[in-house]
Amino acid sequence: MDRDDELDEIRRRKMAEYQQMMQEKAYEEEQKKAAAEEEARRQQILRQILSPEARERLSRLKLVRPDLVENVENQLIQLAGMGRINKVISDNELKSILLRLTENRHETKIERR
Numbered sequence: 001m002d003r004d005d006e007l008d009e010i011r012r013r014k015m016a017e018y019q020q021m022m023q024e025k026a027y028e029e030e031q032k033k034a035a036a037e038e039e040a041r042r043q044q045i046l047r048q049i050l051s052p053e054a055r056e057r058l059s060r061l062k063l064v065r066p067d068l069v070e071n072v073e074n075q076l077i078q079l080a081g082m083g084r085i086n087k088v089i090s091d092n093e094l095k096s097i098l099l100r101l102t103e104n105r106h107e108t109k110i111e112r113r
Contacts, residue, residue: 042077049080053091061098072097 046055062069079085089097 042073045077045080046073049076049085050088050094050105051088051090054094055090055096058093068101072101 039074046058050058058069058073076085
């Protein structure tokens, strides 16, 4: 009977591990779905407030400066949510926004002696 008890215990442990793994997998899938829905919502807002050329500029810039683009997108979405953007932002307007943001950045220069 000891052998059967050992097998039952192994089965219980394996089943508990499997259930834990399935719960973690379901949680990860839920998180991915929530992130995808949030990204879709963000893109919908950006489609409403940016011209196609401006959206294209942001997507190209995102390859080089993802932090800057995320910051600009967050600010635009926030302004749109507050009702402060009441027209479509053109590519030229976006360029001036990006220019102002990049001019204000202070770069740290390291000099070796």
